[in-house]
Amino acid sequence: MEEVDDESVDVVVCTLVLCSVANMRRVLQEVRRILKTGGASYFLEHVVSDPSSCTYFLQHVFEPLWYYLGDGCMVTRATWKDLEQGWANFLTCGPHSVQKCDRGAGPGAFGHAM
Template identity: 75%
Template structure:
């Protein structure tokens, strides 16, 4: 089976050659401008199907309110603001994303979620958030982002840097399936194509192992099957870590 998977993956890799050439010659930047629109529209469907899971994930965010009664929340890879409706009233949200073209759609979500206060939109990668001070936020959120960063461990180091002592990191990510399943087979076969169409998304990451090694004092993690989403990204993890 492993040999078959390797051959199929090589065939898929060959099919992505035109996309690779577009990226090499800089022409893929057009897709960078288009991707936020695609992500914005997909958000509505994903949130409808994952509403109960997200509500459960964020149900205790208020537990991490600071001693002064405020809650400063930093979202890494905020995209179009798909999580805003799940955050508690009055918290201040700082948004970061490496793609500046998300800002137009982010503003729409901000207008629709007036129960929150918003800080600046920082265009920066999660691996190096130099614009965010050490221990300056109470909560960090990252959903469907660790699949596409260049270095998961570096992002988690940055999360721990910007979190105050006792603060929490909330996550919901799709991950690689069990190695005995057909989903695992097709994830590895289609990964080269998925990478380009998903703007760098990796569907073969065992992200829970990175979280286990990240050095948080507590880790509350669950493996779930996301309802009614494509089988390629149905295996998920969700939960939170405490610094």
């Protein structure tokens, strides 16, 4: 995203993307770089389930196939951890059900940061 100027974007929307990128921290750095002061980043991502759940087991069993069919999607990522570390003034994030948005992938994280 080098062609986008620093602090030139008001809003960044990231929907079911961070599960597929090779370097999630680099993507979050780029989002911070291009956002204007006072800008906002909104996200909706599916994440790994609670380790004590059946969904967690199934996510790990089916991840190799899901990765192939989902164009590099990794359903076993704890995406919210990188989001929390990447945003000093993090506003909202946590595991919530987004099954209506992405059936079969399990729980998700949604929220925004400024």
